[in-house]
Amino acid sequence: xxxxxxxxxxxxxxxxxxxxxxxxxxxxxxxxxxxxxxxxxxxxxxxxxxxxxxxxxxxxxxxxxxxxxxxxxxxxxxxxxxxxxxxxxxxxxxxxxxxxxxxxxxxxxxxxxxxxxxxxxxxxxxxxxxxxxxxxxxxxxxxxxxxxxxxxxxxxxxxxxxxxxxxxxxxxxxxxxxxxxxxxxxxxxxxxxxxxxxxxxxxxxxxxxxxxxxxxxxxxxxxxxxxxxxxxxxxxxxxxxxxxxxxxxxxxxxxxxxxxxxxxxxxxxxxxxxxxxxxxxxxxxxxxxxxxxxxxxxxxxxxxxxxxxxxxxxxxxxxxxxxxxxxxxxxxxxxxxxxxxxxxxxxxxxxxxxxxxxxxxxxxxxxxxxxxxxxxxxxxxxxxxxxxxxxxxxxxxxxxxxxxxxxxxxxxxxxxxxxxxxxxxxxxxxxxxxxxxxxxxxxxxxxxxxxxxxxxxxxxxxxxxxxxxxxxxxxxxxxxxxxxxxxxxxxxxxxxxxxxxxxxxx
Amino acid sequence: xxxxxxxxxxxxxxxxxxxxxxxxxxxxxxxxxxxxxxxxxxxxxxxxxxxxxxxxxxxxxxxxxxxxxxxxxxxxxxxxxxxxxxxxxxxxxxxxxxxxxxxxxxxxxxxxxxxxxxxxxxxxxxxxxxxxxxxxxxxxxxxxxxxxxxxxxxxxxxxxxxxxxxxxxxxxxxxxxxxxxxxxxxxxxxxxxxxxxxxxxxxxxxxxxxxxxxxxxxxxxxxxxxxxxxxxxxxxxxxxxxxxxxxxxxxxxxxxxxxxxxxxxxxxxxxxxxxxxxxxxxxxxxxxxxxxxxxxxxxxxxxxxxxxxxxxxxxxxxxxxxxxxxxxxxxxxxxxxxxxxxxxxxxxxxxxxxxxxxxxxxxxxxxxxxxxxxxxxxxxxxxxxxxxxxxxxxxxxxxxxxxxxxxxxxxxxxxxxxxxxxxxxxxxxxxxxxxxxxxxxxxxxxxxxxxx
Numbered sequence: 030x031x032x033x034x035x036x037x038x039x040x041x042x043x044x045x046x047x048x049x050x051x052x053x054x055x056x057x058x059x060x061x062x063x064x065x066x067x068x069x070x071x072x073x074x075x076x077x078x079x080x081x082x083x084x085x086x087x088x089x090x091x092x093x094x095x096x097x098x099x100x101x102x103x104x105x106x107x108x109x110x111x112x113x114x115x116x117x118x119x120x121x122x123x124x125x126x127x128x129x130x131x132x133x134x135x136x137x138x139x140x141x142x143x144x145x146x147x148x149x150x151x152x153x154x155x156x157x158x159x160x161x162x163x164x165x166x167x168x169x170x171x172x173x174x175x176x177x178x179x180x181x182x183x184x185x186x187x188x189x190x191x192x193x194x195x196x197x198x199x200x201x202x203x204x205x206x207x208x209x210x211x212x213x214x215x216x217x218x219x220x221x222x223x224x225x226x227x228x229x230x231x232x233x234x235x236x237x238x239x240x241x242x243x244x245x246x247x248x249x250x251x252x253x254x255x256x257x258x259x260x261x262x263x264x265x266x267x268x269x270x271x272x273x274x275x276x277x278x279x280x281x282x283x284x285x286x287x288x289x290x291x292x293x294x295x296x297x298x299x300x301x302x303x304x305x306x307x308x309x310x311x312x313x314x315x316x317x318x319x320x321x322x323x324x325x326x327x328x329x330x331x332x333x334x335x336x337x338x339x340x341x342x343x344x345x346x347x348x349x350x351x352x353x354x355x356x357x358x359x360x361x362x363x364x365x366x367x368x369x370x371x372x373x374x375x376x377x378x379x380x381x382x383x384x385x386x387x388x389x390x391x392x393x394x395x396x397x398x399x400x401x402x403x404x405x406x407x408x409x410x411x412x413x414x415x416x417x418x419x420x421x422x423x424x425x426x427x428x429x430x431x432x433x434x435x436x437x438x439x440x441x442x443x444x445x446x447x448x449x450x451x452x453x454x455x456x457x458x459x460x461x462x463x464x465x466x467x468x469x470x471x472x473x474x475x476x477x478x479x480x481x482x483x484x485x486x487x488x489x490x491x492x493x494x495x496x497x498x499x500x501x502x503x504x505x506x507x508x509x510x511x512x513x514x515x516x517x518x519x520x521x522x523x524x525x526x527x528x529x530x531x532x533x534x535x
Numbered sequence: 536x537x538x539x540x541x542x543x544x545x546x547x548x549x550x551x552x553x554x555x556x557x558x559x560x561x562x563x564x565x566x567x568x569x570x571x572x573x574x575x576x577x578x579x580x581x582x583x584x585x586x587x588x589x590x591x592x593x594x595x596x597x598x599x600x601x602x603x604x605x606x607x608x609x610x611x612x613x614x615x616x617x618x619x620x621x622x623x624x625x626x627x628x629x630x631x632x633x634x635x636x637x638x639x640x641x642x643x644x645x646x647x648x649x650x651x652x653x654x655x656x657x658x659x660x661x662x663x664x665x666x667x668x669x670x671x672x673x674x675x676x677x678x679x680x681x682x683x684x685x686x687x688x689x690x691x692x693x694x695x696x697x698x699x700x701x702x703x704x705x706x707x708x709x710x711x712x713x714x715x716x717x718x719x720x721x722x723x724x725x726x727x728x729x730x731x732x733x734x735x736x737x738x739x740x741x742x743x744x745x746x747x748x749x750x751x752x753x754x755x756x757x758x759x760x761x762x763x764x765x766x767x768x769x770x771x772x773x774x775x776x777x778x779x780x781x782x783x784x785x786x787x788x789x790x791x792x793x794x795x796x797x798x799x800x801x802x803x804x805x806x807x808x809x810x811x812x813x814x815x816x817x818x819x820x821x822x823x824x825x826x827x828x829x830x831x832x833x834x835x836x837x838x839x840x841x842x843x844x845x846x847x848x849x850x851x852x853x854x855x856x857x858x859x860x861x862x863x864x865x866x867x868x869x870x871x872x873x874x875x876x877x878x879x880x881x882x883x884x885x886x887x888x889x890x891x892x893x894x895x896x897x898x899x900x901x902x903x904x905x906x907x908x909x910x911x912x913x914x915x916x917x918x919x920x921x922x923x924x925x926x927x928x929x930x931x932x933x934x935x936x937x938x939x940x941x942x943x944x945x946x947x948x949x950x951x952x953x954x955x956x957x958x959x960x961x962x963x964x965x966x967x968x969x970x971x972x973x974x975x976x977x978x979x980x981x982x983x984x985x986x987x
Binding site: 416 | 537561562568576
């Protein structure tokens with residue numbers, strides 16, 4: 030394990046967190062809020078610890094491997110949640126540190142679950158920081174930094190990107206990892222700006238448009254009003270719906286459009302399936318809930334908003350879907366598991382994984398009937414490599430293991446099953462609201478410190494797609510790390526010679 | 536430049552490592568998934584699995600925007616096909632690695648009519664390298680510049696040499712020889728020495744000098760420079776054939792040991808002046824019988840690396856003065872160094888180096904002025920030959936007044952065929968070629984050697 034390299038990378042990342050905090054200071058300057066002093070205190074803490082790590086640690090070996098990639102990635106996300114919580118805690122708006130970390134982790138992982146009962150009581154700068162964490166976390170923290178500075182030597186940056194990027198396999202768009210990261214962020218930036226522009230044009234207050242844009246871009250879901258998004262006019266809700274769905278689309282589709290291959294987008298089966306699922310879910314839910322609405326149009330609007338919000342794992346709400354009939358609720362829970370496309374900012378299991386899993390089941394069924402049948406699983410016209418299939422299967426198994434264990438752990442606090450189950454589903458898939466006591470009209474403040482910690486773990490595990498976080502907590506990662514190469518062998522041999530010499534003496 | 540490399544074997548991977556280091560955007564194509572994954576994990580490159588000669592695969596690799604395609608698979612015909620398709624699909628330069636000497640005759644046609652650059656015949660290039668070393672047995676490695684006029688000689692300072700313990704300043708006074716020590720390597724660490732550096736026995740140093748000065752220098756330090764007269768070659772492959780031909784031409788006696796009778800007969804036909812021995816190269820009695828102790832040069836060219844190393848060690852023990860070992864898989868170079876066998880030749884590395892020289896030369900048209908490039912001392916140092924253009928910014932300024940970067944040494948100036956070993960008062964003029972030795976990588980222009 031290359032500890033110096035891990036330490037130094039973490040140092041750089043902490044310095045970047047200070048930079049990420051700075052836009053919130055501008056908001057405070059605009060609204061003349063004095064409590065912003067605590068933001069500056071947090072920034073100073075970041076800069077001091079970051080500089081100490083960067084200046085004091087001089088790694089001899091700059092190369093990192095898959096193991097360090099996973100560990101750095103998982104550590105960065107826990108560290109960011111902890112440090113990002115300082116403004117909440119220090120300013121006193123969230124008096125409990127664990128709750129503050131939950132709120133920040135929920136921000137960075139783009140979950141959007143909150144423990145705050147009265148959001149409107151927060152000062153503007155804190156609301157801004159809370160929403161801005163969505164935007165930063167959406168495309169990935171390490172990916173952002175990689176676009177600016179080379180974090181590690183040579184090709185080893187790929188290990189960082191692999192650990193952070195959502196989806197079963199990471200593909201570069203251009204040969205260099207740094208350039209690929211830059212490209213992703215450029216597309217992310219353009220989409221964000223266009224949403225912001227359109228929202229402002231639709232006469233939404235600028236502060237609200239900023240925060241909601243961050244929320245949709247990262248598919249996070251923090252709103253600035255206690256009523257969520259229900260208070261905004263219909264046209265703005267429609268804009269939000271469209272952009273939520275756009276941010277849940279695989280970004281390689283946008284790359285194809287930018288490079289002039291728009292037709293090829295239809296060949297990405299994940300994107301077409303994603304839109305098909307959305308359309309199907311909207312139809313089913315509209316049919317199911319139409320009785321509750323005065324006209325079909327309103328029902329479609331709410332169904333579409335909620336489907337878009339849940340499948341992309343954003344978690345905004347315009348209606349309290351906790352009150353919907355159970356068929357509609359179950360569809361939403363299924364969408365929570367499904368999640369958005371790989372290579373987007375959304376969470377969940379990802380459409381492509383579900384597609385491949387279904388194909389695997391069909392293939393096994395076939396094999397049960399024709400045992401000697403040879404069949405290969407194809408995806409987008411290419412035969413899937415065994416390693417990719419194995420990765421997907423392992424992901425699904427570990428996903429449900431974490432899900433089961435988490436529900437068991439938080440059940441100790443004696444809430445009802447629906448609340449516990451959906452609370453874990455909503456955090457592990459980075460959605461935000463669940464059902465019953467954690468539904469869109471309620472929040473997570475009812476949980477005690479232990480359950481909150483479990484949910485923090487779930488959020489980060491869900492964002493990094495389980496394995497990197499499990500690697501971080503696995504004893505093997507830390508134990509049998511050092512194999513020193515030749516000198517290791519030499520020492521062993523020497524002692525053997527010594528034994529031999531001793532034998533001769535006798 | 537945007538470069539696509541098709542085929543990621545030894546040659547391909549060496550190219551990826553070097554070109555990636557120089558900051559090019561690289562896409563690799565190989566038919567093995569696992570190889571592509573491995574290379575993508577090790578280097579910052581993009582990879583595609585598939586047949587590099589298929590149009591869709593090349594399109595995936597963005598052939599339309601590529602500047603250069605290098606076909607480095609193990610199959611000549613595939614390489615040629617890749618280049619032809621790449622030419623048609625994109626607007627790029629192409630380099631094909633071709634081994635079969637039969638294509639040598641068509642080299643001109645392929646180059647002119649089809650627009651392919653060929654890197655031909657790694658066996659011939661290897662033989663050339665070995666021959667050069669054998670002709671000058673004290674050297675470990677020889678790099679030539681200025682179209683063969685200047686040699687950069689690497690050799691190990693022998694025990695109890697008069698060079699042991701003196702500084703470079705003293706060297707110049709004591710020997711009164713116009714030689715320049717360019718690099719010094721001790722225990723695997725390479726430095727560009729200055730006047731105060733002290734030489735020790737066992738160091739590997741490289742020197743630049745004209746041929747007359749070389750001879751004088753080696754005579755004064757007491758190293759024998761007379762070239763070998765008898766060479767024993769183990770293994771009768773293509774390299775042996777080329778090598779034997781080259782050595783026989785300059786009057787060196789050659790004895791080839793080959794285990795395949797048919798091959799022996801062919802060789803005997805082709806090389807009437809060589810002694811062809813039919814037998815197992817690893818047979819100790821045979822080697823003794825054929826007089827391994829009496830030869831001055833021993834070249835191990837069998838197809839098994841390990842056997843080559845063992846045989847070379849045996850030859851060393853038998854007292855052979857100059858030993859060349861062919862090693863194909865250059866992975867554990869440090870281990871090889873510890874064996875103290877002077878010269879290691881790796882045909883694949885030589886091929887990769889040739890292709891690299893093509894790429895560098897190609898960059899010429901993009902504003903780089905490199906004439907020749909050599910990697911030395913396990914790639915710790917580079918020797919580059921720059922052409923000085925008219926727009927050179929430091930014309931006629933004495934070298935001692937130029938602010939040259941640390942780790943860079945101007946080793947030689949070639950002015951219209953006259954070789955100068957530069958001293959502080961010498962100047963650089965347009966039209967010169969300057970040979971620069973450096974431990975810094977990725978230099979593309981003579982201006983890169985100066986501090987900003």
